[in-house]
Amino acid sequence: MIEKHLMALRARDSVSADEEAAIRGTLGEVVQIRADKTVIEPGTLLDRSTLLLEGMMGRFKDLSQGQRQITELHIAGDFIDLHSFTLKKLDHGIMTLTPCRVAYVPHVNLREITSEFPHLTRLFWLSTNIDAAIQREWTVSLGRRTAIQRAAHFFCEMEVRFGIVGLAEPTGYALQMTQAELGECLGLTSVHVNRVLKELRERGLMEFRGGRVRIQDREGLKRLCEFDPAYLHLEKIER
Amino acid sequence: MIEKHLMALRARDSVSADEEAAIRGTLGEVVQIRADKTVIEPGTLLDRSTLLLEGMMGRFKDLSQGQRQITELHIAGDFIDLHSFTLKKLDHGIMTLTPCRVAYVPHVNLREITSEFPHLTRLFWLSTNIDAAIQREWTVSLGRRTAIQRAAHFFCEMEVRFGIVGLAEPTGYALQMTQAELGECLGLTSVHVNRVLKELRERGLMEFRGGRVRIQDREGLKRLCEFDPAYLHLEKIER
DNA sequence: CGCTGCTTTGAAGCCCTTCAAACCAGGTGG
DNA sequence: CCACCTGGTTTGAAGGGCTTCAAAGCAGCG
Numbered sequence: 001m002i003e004k005h006l007m008a009l010r011a012r013d014s015v016s017a018d019e020e021a022a023i024r025g026t027l028g029e030v031v032q033i034r035a036d037k038t039v040i041e042p043g044t045l046l047d048r049s050t051l052l053l054e055g056m057m058g059r060f061k062d063l064s065q066g067q068r069q070i071t072e073l074h075i076a077g078d079f080i081d082l083h084s085f086t087l088k089k090l091d092h093g094i095m096t097l098t099p100c101r102v103a104y105v106p107h108v109n110l111r112e113i114t115s116e117f118p119h120l121t122r123l124f125w126l127s128t129n130i131d132a133a134i135q136r137e138w139t140v141s142l143g144r145r146t147a148i149q150r151a152a153h154f155f156c157e158m159e160v161r162f163g164i165v166g167l168a169e170p171t172g173y174a175l176q177m178t179q180a181e182l183g184e185c186l187g188l189t190s191v192h193v194n195r196v197l198k199e200l201r202e203r204g205l206m207e208f209r210g211g212r213v214r215i216q217d218r219e220g221l222k223r224l225c226e227f228d229p230a231y232l233h234l235e236k237i238e239r
Numbered sequence: 240m241i242e243k244h245l246m247a248l249r250a251r252d253s254v255s256a257d258e259e260a261a262i263r264g265t266l267g268e269v270v271q272i273r274a275d276k277t278v279i280e281p282g283t284l285l286d287r288s289t290l291l292l293e294g295m296m297g298r299f300k301d302l303s304q305g306q307r308q309i310t311e312l313h314i315a316g317d318f319i320d321l322h323s324f325t326l327k328k329l330d331h332g333i334m335t336l337t338p339c340r341v342a343y344v345p346h347v348n349l350r351e352i353t354s355e356f357p358h359l360t361r362l363f364w365l366s367t368n369i370d371a372a373i374q375r376e377w378t379v380s381l382g383r384r385t386a387i388q389r390a391a392h393f394f395c396e397m398e399v400r401f402g403i404v405g406l407a408e409p410t411g412y413a414l415q416m417t418q419a420e421l422g423e424c425l426g427l428t429s430v431h432v433n434r435v436l437k438e439l440r441e442r443g444l445m446e447f448r449g450g451r452v453r454i455q456d457r458e459g460l461k462r463l464c465e466f467d468p469a470y471l472h473l474e475k476i477e478r
Numbered sequence: 479c480g481c482t483g484c485t486t487t488g489a490a491g492c493c494c495t496t497c498a499a500a501c502c503a504g505g506t507g508g
Numbered sequence: 509c510c511a512c513c514t515g516g517t518t519t520g521a522a523g524g525g526c527t528t529c530a531a532a533g534c535a536g537c538g
Contacts, residue, residue: 043469061379064465069382071375083372086365086478091372091470115357122353125364126325132371133322133330135378136310140300142381143308143426147494178516187382192494194518226303230282231330239325386526417484431526433486479538486533493526501518508511 001103002027004077004165005051009123011164012130013239019120026109027051033100040094046084048106052076055100056176060184061092070184072135073097073158077165083128085110098176122239133231142187145225150186151196152225155206155213160229172206172214182208240342241266243316243404244290248362250403251369252478258359265348266290272339279333285323287345291315294339295415299423300331309423311374312336312397316404322367324349337415361478372470381426384464389425390435391464394445394452399468411445411453421447 002023009015015023028048033039039057040046057080058070071092074080084090085107114121137157141150158175162168179197180190188196200206205221207214215221241262248254254262267287272278278296279285296319297309310331313319323329324346353360376396380389397414401407418436419429427435440446444460446453454460 059375061375063379063383067383069379071378083368086361086368087372087472088476088478089469089472089474091472092375111357111361114361118350118354118360121357121360121364122325122350125360125367128364128368128371129322129325132367132374133326135371135374136298136300136331139310139374139378139381140302140308142378144302144306179518180516189495190517191496191519195494198518230328233326233328233330235328237327239327418486419484428527429485430487430528434526437486481537483536484534486531488530488532489528491526491528494524496521496523498520499518500520502516504514504516506511506513508509 001030001053002051004053005079007165008077009127011234011236012126013123013236015120015123019117019123022113022117022120026105026113028104028106028109030101030103033096033102035096035099038093038095040081040090042091042093043089045089046081046107048104049082049085049110050080050094051103051105052078052080053101053103056097057094057100058097058181058185059092059094068184069187070181071138072131073185075158075161075165076167078131079105079124079127082124083131085124097181119239126233126239130233133233137231138185147186147188147192147196148199149225150188151182151193151200152205152221153227154182154186155208155215156222156225156227156229157232159213159215160232160234164232164234172212174211175208175213176211240269240292241290243292244318246404247316248366250473250475251365252362252475254359254362258356258362261352261356261359265344265352267343267345267348269340269342272335272341274335274338277332277334279320279329281330281332282328284328285320285346287343288321288324288349289319289333290342290344291317291319292340292342295336296333296339297336297420297424298331298333307423308426309420311370311377312424314397314400314404315406317370318344318363318366321363322370324363336420358478365472365478369472372472376470377424386425386427386431386435387438388464389427390421390432390439391444391460392466393421393425394447394454395461395464395466395468396471398452398454399471399473403471403473411451413450414447414452415450 054076057074059072060070062068141153159168162173179193183190183193197208205217293315296313298311299307299309301307380392398407401412418432422429422432436447444456
């Protein structure tokens with residue numbers, strides 16, 4: 001059930017059998033959630049975190065006039081709101097993009113981890129810091145990259161992340177989201193997303209159609225957006 | 240020496256005398272650094288974190304063609320790279336904007352904290368999560384707010400943050416940075432930053448001149464950018 | 479007094495948005 | 509089985525916000 005989560009952790013550091021058991025011990029209820037549902041409203045007081053087992057979720061902030069920015073996407077294996085363990089209230093909302101299966105993890109269980117498993121605590125801490133690193137890269141995209149570079153960078157990132165949890169094939173990967181949602185990630189209108197996707201297609205770099213990304217020229221795609229996966233911290237370092 | 244850091248922590252949760260002593264015990268060398276210096280190059284393996292005692296620093300990422308995005312600003316009291324404790328290598332650089340005084344905190348000392356002070360560990364973890372929340376808000380600014388709203392939001396945020404550590408007066412606050420650096424935060428050119436500042440001035444909202452922000456119409460400023468400080472998590476909640 | 483770095487202003491251009499409408503696929507019901 | 513509806517994709521045309529390029533103004537300093 002938590003294999004994907006373990007894959008993500010083990011891509012960064014080793015996890016002992018004891019620690020693995022401890023993680024399993026934190027799990028509470030497992031629930032299925034339909035697509036396009038706001039799971040957490042901003043500002044709610046939380047006493048549990050959510051481990052995403054299957055599907056895709058996003059963190060978002062809404063502005064007046066219906067503008068929405070998705071600030072980060074989460075995939076299977078991600079602890080989507082582990083930061084709520086220390087923040088208690090989230091400053092953003094969380095929604096599903098696809099149907100999702102999740103396991104809830106009560107904060108009391110996490111609290112025990114912090115007093116009994118220092119190394120595992122550092123690993124969980126690390127995982128919120130990697131979330132922040134991803135966020136940082138998105139900030140750079142929005143601040144300095146052109147629309148097409150932004151899109152390319154996004155697709156490169158998602159390929160690596162899906163790869164970590166075994167959800168990417170050599171030719172591409174499944175990505176169940178609309179062009180409008182893509183626009184909410186990239187800070188673009190859906191109209192312009194459409195034009196950008198067309199351009200990527202016409203340049204022979206990649207295709208995004210029917211909920212699937214097909215990568216045709218991986219090197220060209222990376223070159224276009226200067227993709228460097230260092231920010232995903234895929235190195236085993238003792239923490 | 241660490242009063243500002245304690246002020247920032249205590250704005251969110253209580254810190255016991257023991258914990259305060261433990262923090263003092265982590266401190267190593269104290270150093271003065273000149274303005275406009277890259278303190279940490281991206282990708283360096285780190286074995287210490289840096290507590291900013293005085294001055295202002297920024298996290299940045301450079302792209303080819305000399306483009307730079309500052310992803311977050313840090314002020315006195317901030318642990319500027321506490322996340323390096325778990326990440327070990329930073330995916331971004333860190334530079335000074337003003338002359339700075341810092342205290343280095345060896346990671347071995349932090350590691351001891353994580354095994355002996357679970358509550359303090361959660362507080363440190365929290366502080367990296369607040370950094371992430373700030374980052375998230377910047378992402379929203381870059382993705383969805385206009386240039387003038389972005390600037391207004393930035394100035395509102397900095398006022399609150401300086402206020403937390405006692406560096407804001409009712410009329411405004413000191414902010415030692417150039418318009419070009421502001422542009423690197425806001426994802427704008429220095430030329431456009433200049434026009435935006437002019438507009439803020441002409442609307443009677445605020446002035447930024449000579450390293451000082453003078454706020455004339457706080458409510459108007461907040462209204463312009465829909466500023467809601469919730470993301471700074473200024474509430475005392477037991478962690 | 480002239481240099482240097484920062485600020486300010488103007489003019490032209492481009493990237494992305496806005497508005498509008500056509501197209502297309504899948505699902506539903508008559 | 510097709511007509512219709514709905515949600516998403518695609519395309520065109522016009523407009524605007526921000527950039528780019530260029531140059532002048534200004535303050536501090538050796």
